[in-house]
Amino acid sequence: MLIYIVKRIGLAVLIILLAVLALFVMLHSIPGDPVSIALGPRATPEIQAAYAAKMNLDKPLFTQFLIFLGNVLTGDLGTDVFSNRSVAKTLLGQLPYTISLAVASLGWAVALGIPMGCISATKPNGWLDRITGLVSIGTIAVPSFLVSIWAILVFAIHLNIFPVIGAGDQGDLADMALHLVLPSFAVGLGWVGYLARMVRASMLEVMGENYIRSARAFGLTTQTIIYRYALRVAILPTITLIGVGFGGLLSGTVFAEIIFARPGIGKVIYDMVLNRNFPVVQGAVMMTVALYAVVTLASDIIVSILDPRVRESL
């Protein structure tokens, strides 16, 4: 078990390193001289040389990569071109908003999707199954920005239950949670359907397995059979799916942060791309990659805890 986790962590580190390399290669294959792009056409050769030396652009490519890598690993993601502030600091300030939004969205998806999947799998092709099937396909099909706008119209404007602008008062947890409800619902809703379908399919498969029939033959209760036996096995592919899908969820937070005017990484990326503030975009991409790697790692570890066979396969 320990060996497995250590191996998986090693793999995650490798993925992050490769991402750094890819980012570095991409940056250097952008046509044009980075110095003249950064300083503009009116800079004198002296100023350009000084800038190049300061940014290590005069060194060999490989050395540049090592410096870049070193910086990334020590948490130095460069400085904001406009404000001269540390990119890492700017982003770390935004990170909690994005993570809480992503986790809350996942919460919606899991809280609605998994029970829906279980319900439809217990009586396949029954009326409940058909209804959940329709709802699932609906949630997958409706674009999230529409959900956001409807949610704002219904819950914020007509009913006036939930706040819709910003992330709430710093420090006031209840207010912040209230501000999370609608944006996370908008982001998570698309995932409800996916999870429900996924859980339904794997539940149906598992319910046909011999060991479920043995459990019935041993007279276990339906509750135990469905929620402790079948779900325990059926949930495994779903967890992997959530891990992989987390990337999609992160990109989903971008528009939610824009529509609901929330702070967050997505909002930063959006603003900074418009401003061509490349160091910040770069840093934000790095952070997203790292986040993604960590979530995949977590989902793999959870699966290995739940499924003893996985532990021994690696």
Next chain:
Amino acid sequence: MEALLDIHRLSVEFNTARGRVHALRDVSISVPKGKVVGIVGESGSGKSTLVWAVMRLLAGNSIVADGKITFRGEDVLSFDESALREFRGESVSMVFQDPMTSQIPVLDYRRQMTDILYRRKGLSRQEKIRMAARFMNRVGIPDADDRLRHFPHQFSGGMRQRAGIAMALLMDPALLIADEPTTALDVTMEAQIIHLIREAQTDFGATVMVISHNLGLIAELCDKVVVMYAGEVVEQGDVKDIFFNAHHPYTQALLECDPSHDLKQERHFPTIPGDVPDLHGTPKGCVFAQRCRHASDICQYKRPGEYPIAGGHASDAHAARCHRYDPGGVWKELPKSETPKASTRIDVHVERDAPPLLEIKDLRVRFPVMGRVRALASGISDPHVDAVAGVSLAIRTGETLGLVGESGSGKTTLARAVLGLNRVHSGSIRFRKEELVGLPENTYKKMRRDIAMMFQDPVGSLSPRQTVGQLLSEPLIIHGERDLPLRDAAEKLCDMVSLPRNFLSRYPHELSGGQARRVGVARALALSPALVIADEPTAGLDVSVQGEVLNLMIELQALHGLSYLIISHNLPVIRQVSDILAIMYLGRIVEYGACSQVFEKPAHPYSEALVRGTPRPDPSRRRKLVSIEGEVPSLTNRPGGCEFHPRCPYATDRCRKEQPSPTRLVDGRTVLCHFPLAG
């Protein structure tokens, strides 16, 4: 005698896309308290449907059309949910066919067993765990406390089935149903499990119902036997009546087909011609009429009643559903159109003096068990296991070599090495004097024309998207015979294995097991090879079909002068077809020699265990004890000295310390034992 379970005129039907299937018709069985009742039948006989009907666990598309199931005087079919839960597990428990798939893989045994004990509300969690451990010990699993934390995949097949029996006994059920309890197991494990079930029956005073197609197991275990065919009970009675005084033509044919009943080497297997009738719609007359050698006119249109047979043993009434025994009937034996009494032994010409067709010398196949880095880190200098550890054998033209061993003995690895599908570590494989080891792939491909393979799983080894015609011409295309009229070639192959030509356009899922096997034989013979390697050629086939396939293989051998390397764990079959026998244990051949000699007087204790371990369809000769204890050790952990010594009943100090070298006996056999039992 008091009946614990009484099934009265039960009929079960299934709604399918192709109409209603009458899976069980008018089945009446009573299971007397404290007895072991065996239900015998081939696939499609409805024996599993019967079990699931009793457990009320039939599939959703089933209808209990008629009949009654009474357990201790209560009507099982009218049980509600909570009564059913009490009935299942508390009153009736089950041992399943395949312990690998019938135990949940993600929960350990402690959890699975305490879950079953959920109704013992008075017990604390600790007490439940202690009880589980006690039962694990009881079924012969040592260190139960530790073993309870294991998951099913960490157990070997035999251990899993032991644990399955422990789970079934946990609630002290009045009735234990065992559904093909040894089908997934090896011979020595089978003997142990039979013994365990019998012990459980006497110790716990349980009533047992055993479902099996294995007549040997039924004879060893049961007091009363019920023979089923195509959804009906055709004959039932005391075990001795069924085995020694069978009356129904189907029972007689079934007993005759069982290769283990005949100890002579006949090279011809009795079969039951024809197929199980289609159960869409009710059969009009007797279900067996189409295949019955005694069938008369009346059998075709009138369903026979269950007629008592006089002079039965014990109190279990012996009865058969056959018109011949109708006391008031008008049965007339038809004048028999003399069925050609199959010309018994077919002799195959073996060139005794010619050099062997295939000669294997000191072959070694190894597999890495872990990566180099990990091996270095854990200080293991040689991270390999020898799946095949120095095997030598030879097959001459026209000869059949039977390779026998339990799972993990390396027999399939050996076969794959001959075909160049596994890398050989050392040793030599000579085919027609030509060395195959180290041959580059393009030269090997040419050799494979002459060495054909019949794969283990008859349906699974055929591509589901190709028709039989395509499947049959595929070997020709691969070996560049495109110019041949493929259609003609495929038709010829069909004729050769006696498949109707219109099967050429069918897909594998439309074939029965026996038909798929025929396609496998035809594919192997497409390129007229000299040597055919058959991996478990009859696994998964019913006895009546098994005979057909083996007869076909033997006929083709005589016709084309083929040599066979037949791999099997089915000793009775191997005994009938082989000239030479090689018995493998942990990658080594422990006994090698003429088949008849090995079976008559096994020289290696392991051969003895295998030969004596096969249950015989003879209820008067039940074995008191299991032949050998324990299980096949893991290849990563070979015992020192003689590798068989931990399981050997004759082991001495010398066996524990010194590894034996092959000894040649006077009769020409080679044995890997310090103290050969014969010769």
